[in-house]
Amino acid sequence: MPPYDDWNKIDEEEEEELQDASFFEGKKDVILFCIDCSESMLELRDDPNYEDVKTCHLFTALEAAMQIQKRKIIVGPNDSVGILLFNTTRKSENGRTEVSELKRNTFILQPITPLSAPKVQELIQLLDAARENPDELKQTFPPLIGKRVPTGDVFTSCNWVLRDGAPKTATKRVFLITDEDDPHSGPGRKQLITSARTTLDDLVQAGVSVEPFFISTEGKPFDVAKFYSHTLLPTNLEEEEALADNSSVLPETISIARIEDLLSQMRIHEVPKRALFSVPFQLADGFTIGVKGYGLVTEQKKGSYKYFVDLGDRMEVATSRTVYIDEDRQADVDKTKIVYGAGQGVTTTADDEEDDSNLGFGVKTTKPGQRPFYSAEEIRSFRTLGLEPGIKLLGFKDREELRFEDNVKHSQFIYPDEMSFSGSKRTFNALLKSMASKNKVALALTLVRRNATPVFCALLPQDEHLDENGFLEPPGIHLIPLPFADDIRAAPIEEAFRASDDLKDAARAWIDKLSVKNGTYPPDSYPNPALAYHNAQLQASAFREEFDPDSFEDLTEPNIGKIHKRAGSLMKEWKLALINDDTANVVIPTTGSKRKADVSVDEAEIRSKYEAGVLGKLRVDQLKDFLKAKSQPVSGKKADLIERVAAWLDSH
Amino acid sequence: MTHLEYALRFVKLKVQEMIFNGRKTDQCGVITFGSEETDNIVNDKNGGYDNVEEYIAIGQPNGDTLSKIDDLRPSTVAGDAIDGLIVGIETQAEYLSTKKTWTRKIVLLTNAECPIEVEDWEAIVKKMNALDISLTIVGIDFDDEELPFTEPNKTVHKTANESFYHQLTSGLKSGIVGNCTFALQEIAKPDIKPVRSTLMGTVLRLGDVETSAEEAVEILVKTSKCTALTRPKSWKKYALREDDAGQAMLIDDTKNDPKVVYTPLKMQTEYYVDRSSEEDKDGDVKMEDDETNLLDGDVKPKDQEGKKEDNLEKVEKEELVRGFKYGTTYTPCPDGQFPRLHTTKGIDICGFFPAKRFRRELSMGEVQYIWADPTSPQQQVALSSVVQALYEKGAVAIARWVSKDEMDPKMGVLFPEVFDKVECLLWVQMPFADDVRRYTFASLDNLVSKTGEQITKHPYIPTEIQLDAMDNFVDAMDLMTAGEKDEEGNRTPWFNPADSYNPSIHRTKQAMFHCAVVPDITTNPLPPPHPDLLKYFNPPKKVLKRAKGAAEECKEVFKVKEVPKRVAKAGAKGVKKGHDHALEDDDMLLLDRKREVDSKAGLKAAGSLMDVDSAQPLELVSVSPAKEKGKGKAADQEGSDTEDEDEDEFVAVSLPAENEELLLTRKDPAAGVKTPKPSSHRGAAPLPTPARSVSPQIDPGRAPGRIIGSTYPLKDFEKNLVQGDVVTKAVEDLCEVVVEIVLRPFASRRSGEMIECLKVLRDTCLKEDEIDAWNAFLPNLKEKCLQKPGNPEFWDEVKALGRDISLISNKEARKYGGAASVSERRAEEFVA
Structure with a gap:
């Protein structure tokens, strides 16, 4: 991670790169967990993971909420979270003036506030207590017996809680967790459904979206059609639009999960879906549709540290501001007055410049009225070549034309936007189908932001289908930026010794053993270990706990045991074949006459010296040559080098 | 010359x-x-x-x-x-x-x-x-x-x-x-300096080299870059040196030839801290968006800058300590980083899988070559055997790369590459679990009605005719034989990355060279970019000609229509709060289109709907109201900057029979209710999305130019708040509307509602930094009520609420990071 100052010094050119991330960081996200606290949610069940441990749905839901809080606190330290329970008789404490009086039988466990370590710990303590005493939750949050809170009241409470606590520009979401598929089966059903709809509508109007997580068990399957599809889905078109516009509940976002999957379901929704850009996609002259772009793959980096000021009672983050100054005069320059020019190169030695030196280096003098530099707007037009944001189709090519090595950065994903061009969906869909069936990729010139640079992209279609894990791969097109000629480096090595077929076959043997037939690269199996290690320490520090490095498990390390078990003997055979290969004894003649006298000593000699314990007799350059040949670092003093040589010989 | x-x-x-x-x-x-x-x-x-x-x-x-x-x-x-x-x-x-x-x-x-x-x-x-x-x-x-x-x-x-x-x-x-x-x-001419990448030594491993050395595979390799993202060179910043009066400063050369001075600027980072506030405000390190501001020529209003800076105090970097934020919790970390994960240099193979299952879109960054040690024939055959075997099998490897001891590991894929006389592996980084976002997108094919039935005919689903037209278009636009002929006279594909210059780099370079050699860019403007830079900016003429018919056909059958965007708000005031890159961009886009929209808005949209309707008489076009509304809502979307929301479109569609009926009822309000609104007001007032409880026919009672109507003032107000950036306008309008209503005859019937408005209004003013507006409004209301003919009863009701409704005092304001000129005592006395 670069030090903060470097990170801070973003030139406008690089800013584009950072925008991906800052775009997400700039926005706050608010989640209100709205958890059913009914009898069935509190009913004790056997823990699926541990024997003789009792748990309940509420516990799992709270634990999931805690886990999400822990994740969010790192990903978005400015986000806010709250927890609301319903179907409990517990009353909100008086004296909370901030929170409006809630509807009966709803209880606010945590009001919407920015995330903090104490807030997470509070929840952890509650969970710990519940783990020790399975009845703890039931006692703390006594369920409403025999009846249920009208769903409308739940939505109303959510609305109030969010209104009180959420910043208005944030994205606001309610994670609704319940196992009751038909809360209002009794009398007054019709009216209750109507009120639920009305209140949901109010919620949606307030910019809140509801993402339901329904718990389904064998004994109590969850049938969405009973109640929720009527309530959450619109009944007529008029409402359909209202909701469509406001991203309310969608059929595909209703997750019905086993309780064990609750957390993983929530993880998918952890980050609110946000478009990175919305641009026209021109297929031909006068034939343009609208698309929105999303970042489905973006490197998640460690957070950067911030500078704090000790104000005695608290630590306050210092706001940083970049100013441009005229160094000789030590004066700030108004940003609107900055002009842009080429760099002046290196400073000449002081003595050979006479007249300009009193003005300072790099100063440019010109006649009044002449304009030697460009304005910011001109600079931008040089970068964009006057293009407006958009994607412009250039044609189609075979899929094979998109080569492995033609990559410089991560892809983006586009999906039609009916809101900017009506008919985008059908056109996009037809394009997608046509490209997929013909096995084609498209080539396009793209400029996704006003201050970005134009790039050529390959458009790779993705049909909708279910992946191995049952996730729906969404329909859309991947936008893969292609390298320019400027970005491509030639192969530095043109010729080398090649393996015989026998040796190749020996290698093939263990490759076959270690291949997963229908495998692919599984991103989900590889959480970033360095990031996790960092976050674990950050959390420990925030919780004032000791961090135990030994408890950390790096899931990206290859499974060595399994590799040896499956292919160890084959690898050994290959190694033997390699040693017996003719080329083993070929020495490449050193080319070039300018080389200094050959000082290198061969490995056998070094080994014998090592065994005799007289490695110290070798010279530093000999040690270095050896280490270099073994791709080992050559830094450090002689003692370090000897140690490293010894270590290498030890292990080989 | x-x-x-x-x-x-x-x-x-x-x-x-x-x-x-x-x-x-x-x-x-x-x-x-x-x-x-x-x-x-x-x-x-x-x-x-x-x-x-x-x-x-x-x-x-x-x-x-x-x-x-x-x-x-x-x-x-x-x-x-x-x-x-x-x-x-x-x-x-x-x-x-x-x-x-x-x-x-x-x-x-x-x-x-x-x-x-x-x-x-x-x-x-x-x-x-x-x-x-x-x-x-x-x-x-x-x-x-x-x-x-x-x-x-x-x-x-x-x-x-x-x-x-x-x-x-x-x-x-x-x-x-x-x-x-x-x-x-x-x-x-644009030219590219070939960069020779340095070869970095490392080890390719498979298995445990420490304990099972005799079995473990270990090949000495060198890596070098295959692609490396190059950016345009950065510009140096200069400013004209000015005297105190803001005039260009002249220096007199000996020749009595006055000159002005442009001086190069240095960047400096300054740190500020807000000591005053008790509340934890935003709390985050904010980067000033200089670039965006500069480009948009959007200079922040002075008063706002001033307000913000009042509490800020400059601090020296030496006083600062490094740490992380864990939510609002401060976590000290003087080193700027925690101890790193222990790792060992090298590339470890984790397994293999078929190359055809490689997901190209997951490639994350630059590509690296992996070569066998050029000095060791044995290592060369070793790597060669692996590459050949992979190539023959059509497989790739998953590997974990540590560039140096203690460096953060990366995951990636190794791909076999066979050249004429040498083999190597190519590496590209793949995402970790943390790097992948699984957003949900509505299915494009699978439209399900509310009753769970599959819908096969819908304006979102292309018809056979449309599919055919697209197939023809894709065929016609094929580039596989649109390039130059090769030595054997065969046509090659058009476009090759190796021939594509980065236009930004070369244009920027050209501009830099130009301004370095000419004295005045106004009289010597930069010549147009070299044609080589633009050679791939348009499809080849041949292909365009060939595809003309197919493209026309597509236009004909797909009938794509631009939806006129509505401008969220006109006032610059509104923008002030939601600063955000994307938002800025969107705003720009919106503003660009504003004029067009204003003039054509209503009727054009209606026209386009008709087109769709008449073109596809067989499919009951339920999309038309969607569009109508989409138009109405698009603005809100952009304004409230919840980009995600409008994306999630509805796939559920009612059955046709029901549909038709609804279509009819829906057309009414769309056509009847104030569709041709005055354009000035269009932006500010989204068509009321009829809430269930509100019949769409009701006139919201908004006076021209107002975004708050007298019919449902509170609802209008809250809706605008959600939208986010018209707070000032909303507050202003609500103030006026309340006074109006209170002074109307029979106002007592609505006094409860008005009190509710006041409560919300006060709360909003307090939290949204509109304190001055409240403190100006309340005395005005009092005065109007107590005048004749006023509404003294209403004022009594207000007074009865006591301190909580009174003026906002400085003490109160400070809690929310604001300031007020009203003392606590005056606030108390005001309602006494």
Whole structure:
């Protein structure tokens, strides 16, 4: 991670790169967990993971909420979270003036506030207590017996809680967790459904979206059609639009999960879906549709540290501001007055410049009225070549034309936007189908932001289908930026010794053993270990706990045991074949006459010296040559080098 | 322009190129012949060689070199080019006497009008060949067949000189004569300096080399970059030096020739802390969005800046301590990072899978080559066997790469690459679990009605006709044979990354060179970009011609229509709160289109709906209201900047029968209710999305220009708040509406509602920093109520609420990070 100052010094050119991330960081996200606290949610069940441990749905839901809080606190330290329970008789404490009086039988466990370590710990303590005493939750949050809170009241409470606590520009979401598929089966059903709809509508109007997580068990399957599809889905078109516009509940976002999957379901929704850009996609002259772009793959980096000021009672983050100054005069320059020019190169030695030196280096003098530099707007037009944001189709090519090595950065994903061009969906869909069936990729010139640079992209279609894990791969097109000629480096090595077929076959043997037939690269199996290690320490520090490095498990390390078990003997055979290969004894003649006298000593000699314990007799350059040949670092003093040589010989 | 100036343009471009590249080993000097002065080493030693001046000594050039070249003026004397050349050879030879390996180049610029002494030229050739000097003669108005150019009425001198130069260069090992115009053209071509990547040593491993060494695979490899993202060079920032009055500062040169000064700027980071507030405000380190502001010419209103800065206090960097934020919790971390994960350098293979299952879209970054150690044949065959086996099998490897001990690991894929005489692996980084976002998108095919039935006919689903049209279009736009012919006469695909220049890099470079060599870019504007930069900006003409019919067909059958965007708000005030890159962009887009929208908005949209309707009579076009509403809502979306929301479209659609009916009922309000709103007001007031409880027919009672109506003021108000950025306007309007309603006859019927409005209004003012508005509004309300005919009863009701409804005091305001000029006591007394 670069030090903060470097990170801070973003030139406008690089800013584009950072925008991906800052775009997400700039926005706050608010989640209100709205958890059913009914009898069935509190009913004790056997823990699926541990024997003789009792748990309940509420516990799992709270634990999931805690886990999400822990994740969010790192990903978005400015986000806010709250927890609301319903179907409990517990009353909100008086004296909370901030929170409006809630509807009966709803209880606010945590009001919407920015995330903090104490807030997470509070929840952890509650969970710990519940783990020790399975009845703890039931006692703390006594369920409403025999009846249920009208769903409308739940939505109303959510609305109030969010209104009180959420910043208005944030994205606001309610994670609704319940196992009751038909809360209002009794009398007054019709009216209750109507009120639920009305209140949901109010919620949606307030910019809140509801993402339901329904718990389904064998004994109590969850049938969405009973109640929720009527309530959450619109009944007529008029409402359909209202909701469509406001991203309310969608059929595909209703997750019905086993309780064990609750957390993983929530993880998918952890980050609110946000478009990175919305641009026209021109297929031909006068034939343009609208698309929105999303970042489905973006490197998640460690957070950067911030500078704090000790104000005695608290630590306050210092706001940083970049100013441009005229160094000789030590004066700030108004940003609107900055002009842009080429760099002046290196400073000449002081003595050979006479007249300009009193003005300072790099100063440019010109006649009044002449304009030697460009304005910011001109600079931008040089970068964009006057293009407006958009994607412009250039044609189609075979899929094979998109080569492995033609990559410089991560892809983006586009999906039609009916809101900017009506008919985008059908056109996009037809394009997608046509490209997929013909096995084609498209080539396009793209400029996704006003201050970005134009790039050529390959458009790779993705049909909708279910992946191995049952996730729906969404329909859309991947936008893969292609390298320019400027970005491509030639192969530095043109010729080398090649393996015989026998040796190749020996290698093939263990490759076959270690291949997963229908495998692919599984991103989900590889959480970033360095990031996790960092976050674990950050959390420990925030919780004032000791961090135990030994408890950390790096899931990206290859499974060595399994590799040896499956292919160890084959690898050994290959190694033997390699040693017996003719080329083993070929020495490449050193080319070039300018080389200094050959000082290198061969490995056998070094080994014998090592065994005799007289490695110290070798010279530093000999040690270095050896280490270099073994791709080992050559830094450090002689003692370090000897140690490293010894270590290498030890292990080989 | 004089010939000298023209020639110097070439010189300056060459010098600028050296400055641009910034290499210590790129040096140059300037020798003038035909100068007034005589100052050169040959003259110093032996005399002669008059009017030849070593104008700029050899060295690494910089900005001063250029300005010095600019100072050259035509002289009154003639000079001998050959004298100049000889001085050049000698000066260079002396400078390089200890630098034997340097490449020597001499560029001679002349218009060849002056007589030259040509005897002994063979000796010069011999000397230059001995020193391995390459000579380029750039002649002004020299004849050039390639250009083509022939100078009319060429002087006898020049003709003789030109042919002599050709004779001279033909004798050299490396010599060339060229026309200056041609040379300038060549220099403008984009060129790419091949970068040789360094080879970095590492180890490719499989298995446990520590405990099962006899089984573990270990190959010594070198890695080098295969692709590396190159960016346009960054610009240096300058500012005109001004005096206190803001006028350009003039300096007087000795020649009594006033000049203005542009001075280079340094960047500095300053730190500020807000000591005053008790509340934890935003709490985050904010980067000033200078770039965005600059580009949009959007200077923040002064008052806002001022307000923000009032509480800020500058702190020295030394006072600061490093730490992380864990939510709102401070976590100290003086080192700036925690101990790192222990890792060992090397590339570890984790497993293999079929190459065809590789998901190309997951590739995350630059590609690396992995070569076997070039000094070890054994290692070469080892890697070769692995690459060949993978290639034969059609498999790739998953691997974990640690570039240095203790560096963060990366996951990626190793791909076999077989060249003519060598094999290697290619590496690309793949995402970790943390790097992948699984957003949900509505299915494009699978539309389900509310009753769970599959819908097969819908405007979102392309028809057979449409699919066919698209198929034809895709075929017609095929590029596989649209490129140049190869050696065997076969057509190649059009476009190859290896031929595509990055237009930004080369255009920026061109602009930099241009401003370095011309004194004034207003009178000497930058020429258009080189055509090579734009060669892939449009599909090949041939293909466009071929696809014309298919494209027309597509236009015909798909009937895509732009949905006019509505402007969220007009006032600049509104923008002030939601600063965000994307938002900014969107705003720009919106504003760009505003005019068009304003004029055409209502009717055009209605027209386009009709089109769709009539075009597809068979499909009950349920999308039309969607569009209607989409139009209405698009603005809100952008405004509230919840980008995600409108994306999630509805796939559920009612059955056709029901549909038709609804369509009819829906058309009513769409057509009837105030669709042709006054344009000024259009942006501010979204069509009321009829809440369930509100019948769409009801007039919201909004006066022109207001976003809050008198019918449902609170609802209007809250809706606008959600939208987010029209707070000031909403507050202002609600204030007016409340006063209006309160003073109407029979106002008592709505007094409860008005009290509710006041509560919400006050709360909003407090939290949204509209405190002054409240504190101005309340006395006004009081006054109006107590006047005649007023509504004293209403004021009594207000007063009954006590302190909680009164003026907002400074103490209260501070809790929310605001400020007020009202004291706590006055607030209490006001409602007493």
